[in-house]
Amino acid sequence: MxxxxxxxxxxxxxxxxxxxxxxxxxxxxxxxxxxxxxxxxxxxxxxxxxxxxxxxxxxxxxxxxxxxxxxxxxxAEACENSNAPFPEVLTSSPDYLLKGYTADERILYGTGQVTASGDVAAYAASLLAREEIAFVDVRSARNNCWQARITRR
CATH class of the missing domain: 3.30.1740 (first zn-finger domain of poly(adp-ribose) polymerase-1)
Structure with a gap:
């Protein structure tokens, strides 16, 4: 999960x-x-x-x-972190750039992939099934802006 x-x-x-x-x-x-x-x-x-x-x-x-x-x-006004199973912000674009990172915050080469919005959770889960990946960052596929971080639950 x-x-x-x-x-x-x-x-x-x-x-x-x-x-x-x-x-x-x-x-x-x-x-x-x-x-x-x-x-x-x-x-x-x-x-x-x-x-x-x-x-x-x-x-x-x-x-x-x-x-x-x-x-x-x-x-600008106070808001709180979402606990949603899939965040709203990851439904506003047709695709996102996902990359797996090691515990020392280095990109694990070969993990970067532009992924359809509907496939984000599955691709992130497949990356996090790999022991050497500590987290996955989601970025805009068009502007490279950081969107969210995905970890093992």
């Missing part, structure tokens, strides 16, 4: 409180247009007209060659 995770609640709370993003900058304030603005904390779409933050995010513990950084959206 697998579990989907948004960014850690503490990271989201720090950004909302004005803390620096992955580039040391405060998050930009914006308003959701309702299309394509997935919150990386609650893993739901930010409703049209709702306040949101845009910032750089690096879902890794340290700087290293495989620690990708990219733009994300975040609900």
């Amino acid at each position: 697998i579990a989907f995770h948004g960014m850690p609640q503490a990271d989201a709370d720090a950004l909302r409180a004005g803390g620096p993003d992955a580039y040391g900058l405060p998050a930009e304030h914006s308003v959701s247009d309702g299309a394509g603005n997935p919150c990386r904390c609650c893993l739901r779409s930010i409703p049209k007209g709702a306040a949101m933050l845009i910032c750089a995010y690096k879902p890794f513990s340290a700087n290293q060659p495989y620690a990708e950084t990219g733009p994300i959206f975040l609900c």
Whole structure:
């Protein structure tokens, strides 16, 4: 069994409180247009007209060659991590880029695959069945933005 995770609640709370993003900058304030603005904390779409933050995010513990950084959206108001079996944000695109990572946060070559939205859970489960894979990151197949992390339940 697998579990989907948004960014850690503490990271989201720090950004909302004005803390620096992955580039040391405060998050930009914006308003959701309702299309394509997935919150990386609650893993739901930010409703049209709702306040949101845009910032750089690096879902890794340290700087290293495989620690990708990219733009994300975040609900400006407090929200909580989703416990949904399959998050809403992973239904807004026809496909996603999945990559398996080792415990030292390195991409395991050969695991990266653009995967249809309906096949995300199955492909992630097949990767996580491999002992050397610690987690799977889901990114936009078109913009490479980090979407969610998948682990063994």
